[in-house]
Amino acid sequence: MKQTHRLLYILLISLGAALSAVLLGAIVLEVLGKNPVAVYRVILTEPLKDLFGLTEIGVRMVPLILVGLGIAISFRSGILNIGAEGQIQMGIIVAAATAIYLPPLPRAVMLPLVLLGGALAGGLWAGIAGWLRARLNVSELLSTVMLNYIAAQIYGFLLRGPMIDPAELQVGSGTPQSVRLPKYAWIDRIIPGTRLHYGLVIAIVLAVLVYVLLWRTRWGYELRAAGAGPKAARYGGIKVESCLVSAMVLAGAFAGLAGAVEVTGVHRRAIEAISSGYGFSGIVVALFGGLHPAGIVPSAFFFGLLLIGSDMTQRIMSVPANMVLVLEGAVILSIISAKMLIADQYLFERFSRALERAGRRKGPESKEGPAAPAAILPSKDPSAPGRDAAEGGRS
């Protein structure tokens, strides 16, 4: 009985959360003068209509999965990484620089170097925030956000200055972008004619590895313990501070890797708006996926769908693509609210008892066991003593 109550409770709350997010978006769409239903339909179905749309979702999934995995590791270890945007950018720069400035090497050597470079860059950038938290107790919420802004400036500086494509300078257009990466530093496309590349395979393999790391290794145990019970972890001999730093570095490495993969798999040169919000979208993907690799992959698909869908609504219905940010923010707020409500034992008990009372009032058809004979008349007096005694709560 309690089981079904519980399922119903979770279902109702999840539905309510989904509805609130949808509604928030709908309000904005109304202000724009667009029909929300029509817009949502475009967002959710247009991308699925042809191969191009589907592969584009796949393209988006890669950085979303990678960033999401990193976020999951950090959140579960008790440290919040909001700095993925900047870590991605650091990853792009170092990956591009590695590809451009190293002498020609066979792909089997070059590509791993490039990807590793990106991961290291992101990891180090995040490590700054991790170290600040562990040693100086600086809130990582603030330091990672500041590092985002700093990284953006470094990125802009390098792309407009030292790393700019000489061709741009000659032509005089000055677009901040690097030279094209050499072919031996590219990740191949899976389906020719589309942008879907083998980075997706890398991402999925890493998802499996992250699962193994967190739940099947000693290191993962310690990371999770540091996040779920830092005091007890300390008493247990676990070095919580090191766990925080390593979790942060790992998260940054994943974000940096996402940047490296994007630049070698999709754009093949460093350009201005590559990271375009993946740092934040990754947070939503991770939360929506329950901070678990098995949830993050489908969650990345869903948000990839939203991202492509929003691009399409911009083209088809003139709804700006920023709309997706509104949805992301609304989803975050709904998910965390729903999680708390679901975990609220007190609220659930009241819900459960209200259902019981409603069930009793429905009469003899109720499946709650032998009905007390006198008490089941459509009641004029809900406080009849018989009813109270039956409800007398030996819960």
Next chain:
Amino acid sequence: MKPEPIHSLAVRGITKRFPGILACDHIDLEIGDHEILALVGENGAGKTTLMNILMGLYQPDEGHILINNREVHFRTPVDAYRMGIGMVHQHFMLVPNLTVAENIVLGAREYHRLLKLDMAGIQKRIREISERYSLPVQPDAYIWQLSVGEQQRVELVKTLCLGARFLILDEPTSALTPQETDELIELLKRMAGDMSIIFISHKLAEVTALSDKVAILRQGRVVYQGSTAGQSVANLAALMTGHEVVLPCNECTGAGGEDILEIEDLRVRSDRGFFALDGLSLSVRKGEILGLAGVSGNGQRELADALAGLRKVESGSIRYRGRELANQSPRTIIESGIGYIPEDRNTEGIVPPFSVRDNLILKDVRSSRFCRGPFLRMDEARRNAEELQQRFDIRCASLSVPAGSLSGGNIQKVILARELARKPHALVAVYPTRGLDMGAEEFIHERLLELRAQGTAILLISEELDEILNLSDRIAVIYKGKILSVLSAREADKRTLGLLMAGVVGEGAA
């Protein structure tokens, strides 16, 4: 608004449920004019919940409250205050970074103007009450500057300033020395001339000394209600627990081998920066239980932290079987074989969202038993958990449930199981039975005595003098960061310990 005097207060049929617990089960109680009622029961019996309902903090699911034979409803604490009910909680409800006067005016709406506070007015009222009841307080002192006894006085003055005609006190003597307790009892007897008082306690000696009537709660129900006169402590204890309880007692035979744990001249700082331990020396012998008695706040926390490797030792040494352990990492200390039962089992003893099985390997996760290379050996962990569940009678729905969902007693069993399974040569137990019912307390005491018989050196830090007197071979008293004296259990009694705990050394009472 002056509340009218309360001549009688009654609760009828009060019932209150929390998730998974029936805290109050159709409780009926009565108090008359100028009476002192003691509300007695084990931890978790429902006493505090009932009083919180009376205070308007919780809403009863069923039942009524009657004051002067008229039914009243308290939706918030303000309603209770308006009726004249005032409560002094076990953990003082005083905001540390505000002054005494600010704390009191917070609840005194009459002194709130639109854009200012009538501080002069409240100061006057504080002075009046202070003088009337002989409760000296300093209105401009910050709460964090005051001692525990002073804070309790502030709480009393606060409730009286807010118009209390009826006092409820929750475990008022839990943080006081025996002498301070006597003073409080005298004070309360005086105040009973003006108003009725309910006090909650599980210390039966105080109950017989102070109250006119006693009501005993067990598992949310009233099992006895009547006058205190003529009741013996043993009788009350039996009613409280429902059976003849004889807590296991240390016979003190064959105690004391060589020193296993030697603490010498330890100096450790508190969080605030001053020296909480100021040259503390102590040694625990093989096969003995050394009880550390003292009013909380005299350095116990810092000593426990230093022994666990979680606090810096400024100077001094901690030697365990000859090996220097001061300022070593917690991992080193754990691996050397000292067991540790922490003070706050919910946050320091277990990782609440982890399963029972995962919690049981918390300290050994790096050992070769549970680890093959970097990978966890889940099957070994499961086997370990099953075995320990048997040995220690851990009651839980399954070993995969989150440890945080277990009852207090079972959580403590998980911690105990984990520590004892490592066969420690020394064990530090910090307030191990705090907040547990007698059944769990019995179990833990038995295990400790068993461990002692096997030769482990046990340092027992506790606030309960009964527990210390029952279990220890020797008793040390800690006061202001030093060991004042070490007595053998035979020489010690409550009076002597009480004096020592208050810092009085030498013969003769203060």
Next chain:
Amino acid sequence: MNVFTFLINVLSLGIPFSVALLLASTGEMFNQRAGVFNLGCEGIMSIGAFLAFMPPYLLQNTPLAPYANLIGVSAAVAAGALLGLLFGLVTVTFRAPQGIAGIGLQLLGWGVAGTLFRFFVGGVTGIPGMKNLQVPLLSSIPVLGPILFNMNALAYAGFLLVPASWYVLLKTPWGLKVRAVGTYPRAADTMGVNVARVRYQALVLGGMLAGLAGAYLSLGQAKMFADDIVAGRGFIAVALVYFGRWNPWLILGGSLLFSIAQSFQLAIQVLGISFPYEFAVMLPYVLVIAVLALTPGSVVRGPAELGKPFDREKRV
């Protein structure tokens, strides 16, 4: 150009620059004193900036033009109050974790402002903005006059807010409740203080001030709107409150410090000293990290319950 003139330049730029930060951090101070921190401040500022920009933009050549600024500011403040309420719903009533909730609110605000701007306006357009008001007499004081007494109405309001908020926090009943609720909510609860209500009120006030801060940015300072007009000031405001030990006067000092650092780099550029402007733009953010790192970590003097939800029915 001599040093003196240079300094005057720096100050006369820097002091008005600090108003947005000051408004936002004062609002955040009330939030944090009550025990809640709102990282969504950035998002509220974005929406505030946009809503304050729109009426002047739309009503430019209509009879309502003289009232456009007022309408804009009111809309910004109202939106801020609403968003503060929303944040309260999520963190106080639902008790969700405040850090992530703040990020969610920030994305929401940023997204709404960006979407509406792109749809209704499209490109970067200027608006007349607010005029500077010269305080009679005082603005004629040599040196100090032009620096301190030649700002717009919102700026004056912002600076007057500092002593006002000090008074409210420390001398009024509501301020007392806020302080109690942020340090030991359970104690406040037993005294009949409605903890949730006080927190909501603080959040609404904080939201209003953040909205006002955004309005100042578009209306009073930049006199236009762009996607990135807030540029992290909302986050800096949250950091400032911590750095300023939750004290209105120190927060004033902190806002001035950061803004003067910013105007310093602008003034340097005017001098023609070649300095990659990206590094200059970076300066405030690096400064925040440096300042956070150097502030002693002990939060003993801060609101003890900052970040923790309050649950009366929780069995203690």
